[in-house]
Amino acid sequence: MSAEKIKAPRGTFDVLGEQEARRASLETCAREILESAGYERIETPAFEATELFARGVGGSTDIVQKEMYTLTDGSGRSLTLRPEGTAPVCRAYVEHGMHKRPAPVKLWYLSSFFRYERAQAGRYRQFWQVGAEALGSDDPALDAESIALLAELLSQMGVSDVRLRISSLGTREARLRYRELLQGHLRSRQDELSDDVRGRIEMNPLRAFDSDHEGTRTVMQSAPRLLDHLDRGDLEHFAEVRSLLDLAGVAYDVDATLVRGLDYYTRTVFEFTSDALGAQSGVGGGGRYDGLVAELGGPATPGMGWAAGIERILLASESRPENEARLDLFIAVGDTTDRAARGLAFATVTAARAAGLTAQMELAGRSLKGQLGYANKLGARYVATMAAAECVLKDMRSGAEQTLASHAVVASVRDALGAGK
RNA sequence: GUGGGCGUAGCUCAGCUGGUAGAGCUCCUGGUUGUGGUCCAGGCGGUCGCCGGUUCGAAUCCGGUCGCUCACCCCA
Numbered sequence: 001m002s003a004e005k006i007k008a009p010r011g012t013f014d015v016l017g018e019q020e021a022r023r024a025s026l027e028t029c030a031r032e033i034l035e036s037a038g039y040e041r042i043e044t045p046a047f048e049a050t051e052l053f054a055r056g057v058g059g060s061t062d063i064v065q066k067e068m069y070t071l072t073d074g075s076g077r078s079l080t081l082r083p084e085g086t087a088p089v090c091r092a093y094v095e096h097g098m099h100k101r102p103a104p105v106k107l108w109y110l111s112s113f114f115r116y117e118r119a120q121a122g123r124y125r126q127f128w129q130v131g132a133e134a135l136g137s138d139d140p141a142l143d144a145e146s147i148a149l150l151a152e153l154l155s156q157m158g159v160s161d162v163r164l165r166i167s168s169l170g171t172r173e174a175r176l177r178y179r180e181l182l183q184g185h186l187r188s189r190q191d192e193l194s195d196d197v198r199g200r201i202e203m204n205p206l207r208a209f210d211s212d213h214e215g216t217r218t219v220m221q222s223a224p225r226l227l228d229h230l231d232r233g234d235l236e237h238f239a240e241v242r243s244l245l246d247l248a249g250v251a252y253d254v255d256a257t258l259v260r261g262l263d264y265y266t267r268t269v270f271e272f273t274s275d276a277l278g279a280q281s282g283v284g285g286g287g288r289y290d291g292l293v294a295e296l297g298g299p300a301t302p303g304m305g306w307a308a309g310i311e312r313i314l315l316a317s318e319s320r321p322e323n324e325a326r327l328d329l330f331i332a333v334g335d336t337t338d339r340a341a342r343g344l345a346f347a348t349v350t351a352a353r354a355a356g357l358t359a360q361m362e363l364a365g366r367s368l369k370g371q372l373g374y375a376n377k378l379g380a381r382y383v384a385t386m387a388a389a390e391c392v393l394k395d396m397r398s399g400a401e402q403t404l405a406s407h408a409v410v411a412s413v414r415d416a417l418g419a420g421k
Numbered sequence: 422g423u424g425g426g427c428g429u430a431g432c433u434c435a436g437c438u439g440g441u442a443g444a445g446c447u448c449c450u451g452g453u454u455g456u457g458g459u460c461c462a463g464g465c466g467g468u469c470g471c472c473g474g475u476u477c478g479a480a481u482c483c484g485g486u487c488g489c490u491c492a493c494c495c496c497a
Contacts, residue, residue, distance in 0.1 A: 122496095279491080401456080
């Protein structure tokens, strides 16, 4: 008899009530900020060819190695629920020949993404990100503008205790050279390292800078620094980005140990964190990816972008009281067994909406007292109780009542509301 | 994948030195209030996550299992 309850899968959630309202206001805020800077919204498919992420995000990353929801469709194609937004946007850029549009091509999105991870505070298997990507220019001003836009979004959303860290990874070549240098340093002193750091030397040596293991920290103090191994062009680019951020009044810390988990980053990388969050303190981050479009088969095209977690922004911002929904008119029925009165109520509520009012009627067979209470809970401004051809219209704020012909209700309420403005 | 905490009504929780379940809120009904907002009364609602064990008897003790959650890891 009692079938087993089906619950939302682990790491997923339903959005309703106040949460929905907060998300809607975040979306509005993001749209205003980004579109006023020339970003155009883009929506890409929820799933893509698996190859897109394997190649774009990088085969050695955790995301590709163990976090992708990959499925085979009926025709044997391998598809993957998008784990991130940059590769799909670049795919669309190439597919639609956007390199022929005037540069930079600026695109933004607000979509859900999927990663098979253990859920915890601020981390989900289906999560939402707002992101912005700008393609076709390597001008450092683009980097600074992009970062400043995210700073503005976080500020307007009231995210507390925000900190921005930035660094530069240099070109792909410089980065690879440095990586080998660092690996050499780690290998030469590997017995001093913690087990997990030692295990990651080949995979993710940069990660060693984050360790709080004592021996590891000692080793890292003498480790080569990425910023000391950039070419002159990269250094000049980075210096210009910083100088422009200074001009824009965006505060930041340079952090040479900043690590980003995706392979496609080059030159500028950055991350916003908030202490108001739990262990998952990153609210948003991104950087430059000058090789990604070419990697995906397009013309050599520089790019710069970021993504920020919707759930994390909301988690780190004080919840504001939402402005409650407006209800102009509630239609009650004195005698719910009176078919004629119910019909009249139905016709009236329809007419009210056609006249531009927000209106609801009793739909659950409540007693009259129950209906009034319900209308009050809905925040109705006026309640009309229908009976035969006459009805009683009550102003819920003042308590004043008047009896009038049923067909005159809508016009009467509309006039009253118009006059009240 | 590995740890810690927790699983009792829709929600927040009490009950846990073993005797087959309670409160508040919500919802519905009635009374009071000029037909709502106050107050009063009543009602709906739970096989105490699931399985097994100990016991005359378990929500309460033990084992297992599933789920939620936080953290590691990783990232947004």
